[in-house]
Amino acid sequence: MNATPSHQALQPEFRLLVLLVSIGFFMQGLDTTIVNTAIPAMAANLAEDPLQMHSVVVAYVLSVAACIPLSGWLADRFGVRNTYFAAIIIFTLASLGCGLSSSLNQLLFYRVIQGIGGALLLPVGRLAMLKVIPRTQFLSAMSLMSLAGLMGPLIGPTLGGWMVEVATWHWIFLINIPMGLLGVLITFKAMPNVTEPGVKPFDFSGFILLVIAMVGLSLGIENFASPHQSLWWSMGLVLAGVLAAIIYAIHAHTHHNALFRSTLFSNKIYAIGIIGNFFARLGGNAMPFLLPLMLQVAFGFEPFITGLLMIPTVLGSLASKPIIRQIIQRFGYRQVLLVNTLLVGACIASFALTTADTPIWLRALHFFVFGxxxxxxxVSMNTLTLKDLPQQDASSGNSFLSMIMMVSMSIGVALAGTLVNVFSAYFGSEQIVTAFHSTLIFLGCINLITAAIFWQIPRHTQI
Known part of the structure; x- marks a missing residue:
């Protein structure tokens, strides 16, 4: 049977481009997750406290978030091929720097550089496909590319755990180098350098305000429990972040060329979706960092076993994909998000019931349900947020959502690490399990705030 005109199979001349974008997507997805199971081994090698190592995750995610607004403008100004080529080079060289690091400060420096490259890989690659591949074949191209995005988180934790057992933690970064070199070799063959005429000047003042807001909030929260920083320094960072966010809100309302215009938030559904996304992801996105740390530091699991135990979470995510649309159609966005938000919060808090003696089958089932x-x-939050945006706001609205997703992940990981340290200091270092359990209950309770936000969704809001 022939494919319908709207869903044609991908033609051979575009497959190399899809492969190239998939390489970038895979590297970014892998690097977001592969570190999580390796953190205790990295801490031991670098003579650091594993409970203070969340900065390795935060540095990468935060720099990705900060540079997402740059991606579209750079691609339009200098061309998608040149920008993507630069992104792969930056990401690959930074991975080499991470792999050769001999101190935490060196590692953090290269993780920031790596995040800058990672911020450009997926948005620019997706933009290249959008500009080059015909609309009739775009769905097929995106489906193939999404497989690479799923493979990174699926194998990342297990691969990271295996590598620190058979080699050293340095190899979780060095593994990017052959993939990066492959991407470099085929970029000029597979991707045309499409540019846009008459690109508007970049909103540097707005960009700086956003960076200050993101860095101030994330690092302020991260440093609250740091023995190396004073409480006043942390409070100053948070205050600077809040002030920068307020000034940007004014800037977005008055500046005609702002990165994200305030008119985006005149759409009630979009505003609810953005705020809900931020709070919902504080707990949900902290789990891939917090659970492997608890399994190893509190329960004494080996890194490879820890990585294997994280696979059911990804499998649960995959299993839910085919039924999400039918669930939303049946019950509507408001009911789905209200109920599911509370279920996610309860599931996060219920991890506090697990111990080192919890049966493996029950732990795997627990992770599967959470996934x-x-x-x-x-998926429900993202589709709700973007569904009613007018065409002229679609690109800006999607970029802002992507940035909020990464900022929330950064703050969530920083918050989780800080809470573990605060509770560890309160209960005593010998009560580390209690510290993790208390953190999980706190993160689960954040979803009560999220549910209150989604209560504002108009009734009968459908796909």
């Missing part, structure tokens, strides 16, 4: 609920939450 299903979390995936339903994220």
């Amino acid at each position: 299903m609920l979390n995936s339903l939450q994220f």
Whole structure:
């Protein structure tokens, strides 16, 4: 049977481009997750406290978030091929720097550079496909590319755990180098350098305000429990972040060329979706960092076993994908998000009931259920947020959502790490399990705030 005109199979001349974008998507997805199971081994090698190592995750995610607004403008100004080529080079060289690091400060420096490259890989690659591949074949191209995005989180934790057992933690970064070199070799063959005429000047003042807001909030929260920084320094960072966010809100309302115009938030559904996304992801996105840390530091699991135990979470996410649309059609966005938000919060808090003696089958089932609920939450929130945006706001609205998703992940990981340290200091270092359990209950309770936000969704809001 022939494909319908709107869903044609991908033609051979575009397959190399899809492969190239998939390489970038895979590297970014892998690097977001592969570090999580390796953190205790990295801490031991670098003579650091594993409970203070969340900065390795935060540095990468935060720099990705900060540079997302740059991606579209750079691609339009200098061309998608040149920008993508630069992104792969930056990401690959930074991965080499991470792999050769001999101190935490060196590693953090290269993780920031790596995040800058990672911020450009997926948005620019997706933009290249959008500009080059005909609309009739775009769905097929996106489906193939999404497989690479799923493979990174699926194998990342297990691969990271295996590598620190058979080699050293340095190899979780060095593994990017052959993939990066492959991407470099085929970029000029597969991707035309499409540019846009008459690109508007970049909103540097707005960009700087956004960076200050993101860095101030994330690092302020991260440093609250740091023995190396004073409480006043942390409070100053948070205050600077809040002030920068307020000034940007004024800037977005008055500046005609602002990165994200305030008119975006005149759409009630979009505003609810953005705020809900931010709070919902604080707990959900902290789990891939917090759970492997608890399994190893509190329960004494080996890194490879820890990585294997994280696979059911990704499988649960995959299993939920085919049924999400039918669930939303049946019950509507408001009911789905209200109920599922509370279920996700309860599931996060219920991890506090687990111990080192919890049966493996029960732990795997627990992770699978969490993966299903979390995936339903994220997909529902994202589609709700973007569904009513007018065409002229679609690109800007999607970029802002992507940035909020990464900022929330950064703050969520920083918050989780800080809470573990605060509770560890309160209960005593010998009560580390209690510290993790208290953190999980706190993160689960944040979803009560999220549910209150989604209560504002108009009734009968459908796909």
